[in-house]
Amino acid sequence: MMTFEGLGIDARLIQATDELGFVNPTPIQEKAIPVLLSGTTDFVGLAQTGTGKTAAFGLPLLQLINISDKFPQALIVCPTRELCMQIVKEVELFKKHLKGMNVVAVYGGTSITMQIRDLRRGVQIIVATPGRLIDLIERKAIDLEQIKYVVLDEADEMLNMGFRDDIEFILKNTPKRESTWLFSATMPPEVRQVSKRYMQNPIEVTVGKVNTGNASIDHQYYVTSAQHRYETLKRIIDFTPGIYGIIFTRTKLDAQEITERLTREGYDIDALHGDLTQAQRDKVMGQFRERTLQLLIATDVAARGIDVKDISHVINYELPDDVEVYTHRSGRTGRAGSQGICMSIVHSREIFKLKQIERMVAQPFHKLDIPAGKDVCRKQFFYFMDKLLQTDVSHGDYETYVPMLQEKFADVTKEEVLKRVAAMEFDRFLKYYENAEDLNVRATVRDSRDRATFSRDDREQGRRRDTRGTEFGGSGDYMRLFVNLGTKDGFYKASFLQFILDMSELKKEVLGRIDMKDMNSWVEIEKSAAPKMIKAVDGKTYKGRRIRMNDANSRG
Structure with a gap:
């Protein structure tokens, strides 16, 4: 079996890894380190979170850096403050026996004056979030002229968060870099475009298949009705004493409401969402890491960059729209070879979406019955x-x-x-639980051939058939709404979905298919919910443009 010494790592770094209990490199470390030690090769590493990517780029960087030069030689860019701090913490452990090697973290939410002071003391490696780094560049408080190595960690996360322009700005301000190393869990088109534009013939290494899930994670799901989603969540938590995990919700409103309800019922829980100040976020994360909190409820945006060890469970209160998001959610557990469980609470209409995610993740999903009282x-x-x-x-x-x-x-x-x-x-x-009801929904699902035919017909006709009620467990009573917003307004399907749901305060279960074009979109919705949606959206403005929403069939 391969060892770190066999990869060509310096003896002082080997001593540090031995003291940390690292004997054998993980697959991404084994494949990446020999390539990165050359220092002159652009590199793309695709691997799930929790597979040891920090050591994969951290150890080669520490070996390539000239300690006697007290100016920045390597730059690591990551999406969030939490991940930034985690990377610095791990690199500090690796450099234990390298005297004179300095690493500085720069991120938002804390004193920029203190960070400038740390930079002026002399530093070889900078770990930064995009926003704070650009702030320092514009203040001329940081010199990236001598940067040789740039690492983009969690590149897909950064692009999902809208940092593409920031990344391009940073790369343009490191003109003398000898190599760029990009690490990502998934490879969406945006990441591929960045690699093509700013990297020269990069060596690409994939550990597992792109978008596939960690084999150490058991994927489970429960089928219930929309009105029983919260009760199902509560019952799953009660049936899993000792759980230490993260519950993912679609919106910050859901996160806050669920947190308040569970807190009133005596659970050690708190929420992580975009309305928190940095101080509040740090407090919540500190309590979670110390296990004062048993559960953390978070939106996808708020949870990006979280790296907490030994999380036993991830619970999807609702399924995400994109398989990449599911991969990131589930990757919070089962890290570094440990076992983890990812649970999803699904409505009967979401079974088809769940099966699509299952195929993309390439791991079996196990249906479980919701426990009886x-x-x-x-x-x-x-x-x-x-x-x-x-x-x-x-x-x-x-x-x-x-x-x-x-x-x-x-x-x-x-x-x-x-x-x-x-x-x-x-x-x-x-x-x-004395008279607890059965929360399970016994959904009847057609075979895959029938579903494929249904999907083709749906695309051709641009609407659901009346058989949708039996196919997806709904009533079949749907209508289509026209809205004059589309992709040219800066929306993609997931963001558009969240936009209209946030405006109307409706649940995702009332919606069906969304068909987006450049300037317009069509939304399927249960007829009973359509008036509320139209009232909430029609006549409002978005970026100075008046929104029109009405019944698509009534338009002349």
């Missing part, structure tokens, strides 16, 4: 009993209290004591 109580009961038996009583003067306890419980049997302990712990659960 009695099953939840039984699971919690045995979990509590195990904790009780494993409780450490070796520390503390408990022996002092034993005589008093024996006297107090002299007339109470062992069985009675156990019943009272169980009642104290489980009274809330037993009452809540």
Whole structure:
């Protein structure tokens, strides 16, 4: 089996990896490090999060840098403050035996004056988020003239967040770079375009298939009705005592509402969304890392760059629209070879979308029944009993209290004591789940040939057939709305979907197919929800343009 020493790594770096317990390189490290050590080759590395990408580029950088030169020689650009801090933390561990090697992180949400001071002290490696880096460039507080190596980490995330112009600006301001290293979990067209424009004949290495999921993750899903989505989430959490995970929602409003409801019911949980200040975000993340919080609820935008070890579960409160987003969500668990579980709560109309994601991820998805109330109580009961038996009583003067306890419980049997302990712990659960209903939906799905035919007909006719009710578990009572917004307004399907849902405060389940053109779009929606959608959207303005939305069939 390959070792770090066999990859050509410097002895001082080997000493650091040994002390960290790193014996054998991961697949991306084994394939990337020998190429990157040349220092003159552009490189594209495609691998899922949690596969050791930081060491894959961090170790070669540390070996290539000239420690005696006290000016920036390497630049690592990443999407978020959290990832920036995580990269610096890992690189600091790797450079433990390299005296005089300095690494500085620059990111928003903290004092730029302090960061400028750190840069002036002399630094060889800069780790930066795009916005703060450009701010420093424009202030002429940072000199990138001598940068030899540029690393774009989580490139797909940065482009998804709208940093394309920023990345191009940064690359233009590193004119003497000898090589550019791009690392990404997926390879959307935007990433490919950047690589073609700014890299020369890059060596491309793929660990696993592009967009495929981590084999260490068990993908599970539960089918329920739209109105039971929250109850299903609560039941899954209750059925998984000891869970430590992230729940993904589509909007910040969903994140906040679910957090408030679960907090009122006694769960250790908090939300991470775009309305938080940096100080609030840091506080929430600190509590989550320390496990003061058992669960974190986040939107996709807010969760980008989060790197927390040992997350046991990821729960998709709703499925994302893009398979790349699902890959990033699920990649928060099952990191560095550990096992993880990614659960999805789906409406019966979303089964087809789930199957598409399953094919793209190339991992089997397992359908599970939503636990019955009695099953939840039984699971919690045995979990509590195990904790009780494993409780450490070796520390503390408990022996002092034993005589008093024996006297107090002299007339109470062992069985009675156990019943009272169980009642104290489980009274809330037993009452809540006493008459719990079955939340499962038994959906009937046609075979793939019927579905393929349905999809073809749908494309040709531009509308759902009336059979949609049986096909997707809905009522079949849909209509199409016309809206004078399209891709030229800066929308893609996911952002347009969120835009109209945020305006109308409707749930995604009421929508069907969205067909987008340059200047116009057509939206399928349940007839009962259509008036609310039209009232919320029609007549409003977007970037100075008056929005028109109406029944597509009534237009002359």
